[in-house]
Structures are given as structure tokens and as C-alpha cells.
Amino acid sequence: MSDLWLLAIILLGLVAGLISGRINPAVLFLFAFLLCYLFDMVALDTALTSFTNIGLVTLVLLVLAATALEKTSLLGKLSQVIGNSSLPITMAKLGLSTALLSSFTNNTAVVASLIGVVRRNQVHAPAKLLLPLNYAAILGGTLTLIGTSTNLIVNSFVENAGLPALGFLSSRPSLL
Incomplete structure (x- = not known):
């Protein structure tokens, strides 16, 4: 055979x-x-x-960092700051904070961590905030090399092929 x-x-x-x-x-x-x-x-x-694979190891470390972030009181304070206004302002605050967090940690872990923030919101229904949360995490994840697991894995394949690595803030190979 x-x-x-x-x-x-x-x-x-x-x-x-x-x-x-x-x-x-x-x-x-x-x-x-x-x-x-x-x-x-x-x-x-x-x-x-x-x-x-260095990309896989980096991904695991980023998920561990996001899990540690979830255990702190920072997300509880974020929940209080984000959810006390009108729906458009709440969505803007949630979107900006999610995009910022997911650009420097893994976006999947950020969404998993912030689901609790959305669920604890006393003013707005979680159904109105979850999809914008996801879109903001996707957008923030594409801003940096470590923002999404796909970028990390592709970068490790690029390096293994002998090509220049992707830059931290760029989606094209760095020439430095």
C-alpha cells in the first residue's frame, strides 16, 4: 500500500x-x-x-499571560468603567479597550477574558456587546505580530523558509 x-x-x-x-x-x-x-x-x-516551533511557544505564553490578566482585579474595574454610559459610548469604550488589549496579547484570550466583563454589565444586554467585542478583537489582533495566533504561526513558517521575519507592527517582512 x-x-x-x-x-x-x-x-x-x-x-x-x-x-x-x-x-x-x-x-x-x-x-x-x-x-x-x-x-x-x-x-x-x-x-x-x-x-x-517558536510561534507555538509564543502563542502558549501569550494565552498564559491573558489568563493571568483575567485573574487580576483589572477586568472588574474595566467592567465598571465601560458599562455605565449609553450604548454607543459603551461600544466605543469596549471596542477601543479590546483592540488595544488584543494588539499586545492573543485576541482569542482577550475575548475569553472580556466575556465576563460583558456579562457583568448591568446596563446593556450582552447580546448587543458580544459581536462588537469580537470585531474589535479581530481588528486589534491584526495590528501587531503577536495579536493573532495566525500571524505568529505564519511568521515562524516564514523564518523557517529562510525569509526575513515579519516586523512587530507591519504585515510585510522587515528589511532590517
């Missing part, structure tokens, strides 16, 4: 397992990796290099 057909069977089994939801996804991916390793489709040094 050729490697291509074997890989297709492994991927189909992985997708079927993910869709069924009966097995933990981490176990499924580990099993798929082990099958690929046992059938000599991937070398161990290549796999270990992928696990130590």
Missing part, C-alpha cells in the same frame, strides 16, 4: 473520530501521529522540531 493511500486512510479515520466526538481529540491526534511514525511517514526529529 502506498504512503499516500495509507495517509489518506489515517486522515479519514482522524476526521471520522473528530466528528463522532467519542474520543478525546488529543488522543486521536496522538494516535494518528503514532501511526504516521510507525509506518515511517514522519521522522522523529522532524516531529520534535514541529513541537518546538
Whole structure:
């Protein structure tokens, strides 16, 4: 059996397992990796290099930093400052603070952290604030290299290809 057909069977089994939801996804991916390793489709040094991708490590550290931010009283104070005005002003305050936070931390973690702020708002319904919160996080995340996980992963692929790394505040390779 050729490697291509074997890989297709492994991927189909992985997708079927993910869709069924009966097995933990981490176990499924580990099993798929082990099958690929046992059938000599991937070398161990290549796999270990992928696990130590600097973009992935940076992403994990940013999520940890956002989790630590969520544990502080800063978000509670932010909730009091943001939600005490009219809806347009509240949306503007929420949008600016979210965009600023998500440009320097991971935008997914920022949204997860600020959902509690939106939920605790006594003046406006969360349904009116959640979509603007998401849009502001997306916008803020695109402003810097560390704002979204996609930028970090693409930058690590760019560096691995031997090209100049993306600049912190630019969406094109830096020439410095």
C-alpha cells in the first residue's frame, strides 16, 4: 500500500473520530501521529522540531499571560468603567479597550477574558456587546505580530523558509 493511500486512510479515520466526538481529540491526534511514525511517514526529529516551533511557544505564553490578566482585579474595574454610559459610548469604550488589549496579547484570550466583563454589565444586554467585542478583537489582533495566533504561526513558517521575519507592527517582512 502506498504512503499516500495509507495517509489518506489515517486522515479519514482522524476526521471520522473528530466528528463522532467519542474520543478525546488529543488522543486521536496522538494516535494518528503514532501511526504516521510507525509506518515511517514522519521522522522523529522532524516531529520534535514541529513541537518546538517558536510561534507555538509564543502563542502558549501569550494565552498564559491573558489568563493571568483575567485573574487580576483589572477586568472588574474595566467592567465598571465601560458599562455605565449609553450604548454607543459603551461600544466605543469596549471596542477601543479590546483592540488595544488584543494588539499586545492573543485576541482569542482577550475575548475569553472580556466575556465576563460583558456579562457583568448591568446596563446593556450582552447580546448587543458580544459581536462588537469580537470585531474589535479581530481588528486589534491584526495590528501587531503577536495579536493573532495566525500571524505568529505564519511568521515562524516564514523564518523557517529562510525569509526575513515579519516586523512587530507591519504585515510585510522587515528589511532590517
